[in-house]
Amino acid sequence: MTKTIVAMPGDGIGKTVLPEAIKVLDAAGFNTDYVYADIGWDFWCKEGNALPQRTIDLIKKHKIGLFGAITSKPKDAAEKELDPSLKSKGLQYFSPIVGLRQHFDLDLCVRPCKSFKGNPLNFIRKVSNEKFEEPVVDTVIFRQGTEGLYSGVEWTNPPKVVRDAFETHPKMKTFKNVASEDLAISTRIVTRKVTQRLIREAFEYAKKYGYKNVTVCEKPNVLRETSGMMWSEAKIIAKDYPGIDLWDTNIDAQMMWLTKNPEIYGVIVAENMFGDIISDAFAGLVGGLGFACSANIGKEYAVFEPTHGSAPKYQELNPSIVNPIAMILSACMMLDYIGETEKAKKIRTAIANVVEEGEVKTYDMLKLKGGPDVFNHGACTTQQMTDEIISKL
Ligand code: NAI
Ligand code: MG
Numbered sequence: 001m002t003k004t005i006v007a008m009p010g011d012g013i014g015k016t017v018l019p020e021a022i023k024v025l026d027a028a029g030f031n032t033d034y035v036y037a038d039i040g041w042d043f044w045c046k047e048g049n050a051l052p053q054r055t056i057d058l059i060k061k062h063k064i065g066l067f068g069a070i071t072s073k074p075k076d077a078a079e080k081e082l083d084p085s086l087k088s089k090g091l092q093y094f095s096p097i098v099g100l101r102q103h104f105d106l107d108l109c110v111r112p113c114k115s116f117k118g119n120p121l122n123f124i125r126k127v128s129n130e131k132f133e134e135p136v137v138d139t140v141i142f143r144q145g146t147e148g149l150y151s152g153v154e155w156t157n158p159p160k161v162v163r164d165a166f167e168t169h170p171k172m173k174t175f176k177n178v179a180s181e182d183l184a185i186s187t188r189i190v191t192r193k194v195t196q197r198l199i200r201e202a203f204e205y206a207k208k209y210g211y212k213n214v215t216v217c218e219k220p221n222v223l224r225e226t227s228g229m230m231w232s233e234a235k236i237i238a239k240d241y242p243g244i245d246l247w248d249t250n251i252d253a254q255m256m257w258l259t260k261n262p263e264i265y266g267v268i269v270a271e272n273m274f275g276d277i278i279s280d281a282f283a284g285l286v287g288g289l290g291f292a293c294s295a296n297i298g299k300e301y302a303v304f305e306p307t308h309g310s311a312p313k314y315q316e317l318n319p320s321i322v323n324p325i326a327m328i329l330s331a332c333m334m335l336d337y338i339g340e341t342e343k344a345k346k347i348r349t350a351i352a353n354v355v356e357e358g359e360v361k362t363y364d365m366l367k368l369k370g371g372p373d374v375f376n377h378g379a380c381t382t383q384q385m386t387d388e389i390i391s392k393l
Helices: 014-027 041-047 053-062 075-081 084-089 096-103 160-167 170-175 192-209 226-238 251-257 272-285 325-338 341-357 372-377 382-392
Strands: 004-010 033-036 064-069 108-114 138-144 154-156 184-186 213-218 245-250 267-270 293-297 302-306
Touching (some): 004 014, 004 053, 014 325, 014 341, 064 096, 064 325, 108 192, 192 213, 192 267, 213 226, 226 245, 293 325, 302 325, 325 341, 325 382, 341 382
Parallel strands (some): 064 302, 213 267
Antiparallel strands (some): 154 184, 293 302
């Protein structure tokens, strides 16, 4: 059966890397139809909505999305760049990728961070003055995608009912003399069923792919309620998986541990924001954002995207310098999800071969500062990287 994939290039380099991934999918023999959908900053500026209803309708119909990246800007910039005719309408900018996750209940954000042999960006560890080790990092982050600190329930100058409700908490005493207009509040919402699914899926993944441990990376000693619920649910669910160890780390300590012994971590579970942070940090150990792929998976819908953003400073460069691998690996996650695992494997092997050979490298793999002159220092273009991967298929 031919599936239709909703292709959402978005902004900046999203528009560059998404077509590259589709070229690779085509070359791997994945024959499908794509419908292109609008998302991102331009649509905020022109229409006052970065995630237009027509895009939501397309995903609703076709169920699977492949997404590039979008640009998000703070509140002031969002208001300033809005079309003048829309300015007085009280419109508010929301990140459309966060919006997609919430609208389609894409509660599992899966981010594998696995080193490719020969990648010059791999984490290395100094053992002695002469000796270095290059441990193989193979960690998969299960980041909660719809709630936590990114739930969006927040206020500056909270209305009186909200303030009154907060005042019922003894800890609000500290803030009792702060005027409401000087008060900004964000909430961290964790719910039991969503937490249970996240943790169970993480264990299932560990079981399926042979990972030896699942780590809950939170901060239950301080965030006693939200992190506390995650940890207590994890202890219950872990009993169903006797062969897999359950570990807990605090988010701050985890950031330190991953610079010391990242190779010991298998699957890591975390709330939305903590998962955002550790997945970028782990990505840094295996090549950085040019290699970091992700899947947003709900019960009915799924959207696949590189972890990186729209990198606006590189969007105008022609030819393009950015690394398409993160986007291509995200497309592989889509193939796995659809059941086209052989094609996904073929593409990953092709990428591994290109990286190991080391003949063709984007600027990031050469540790160059990005810019139009990277080609003079041996970097390939985005398209050359794609072509090299295709040649290996
Ligand atoms: P970014 O991920 O766009 O770029 C950060 C840096 O990472 C770049 O300057 C570049 O050095 C490197 N980089 C990113 N992608 C790369 C690639 N494919 N190849 C080589 N190097 C790459 O993050 P930044 O600069 O913080 O944000 C830019 C915009 O993207 C912002 O508007 C932000 O809100 C948005 N953003 C969107 C995301 C999404 O669409 N899911 C995620 C993160 C940021
Ligand atoms: Mg991030």
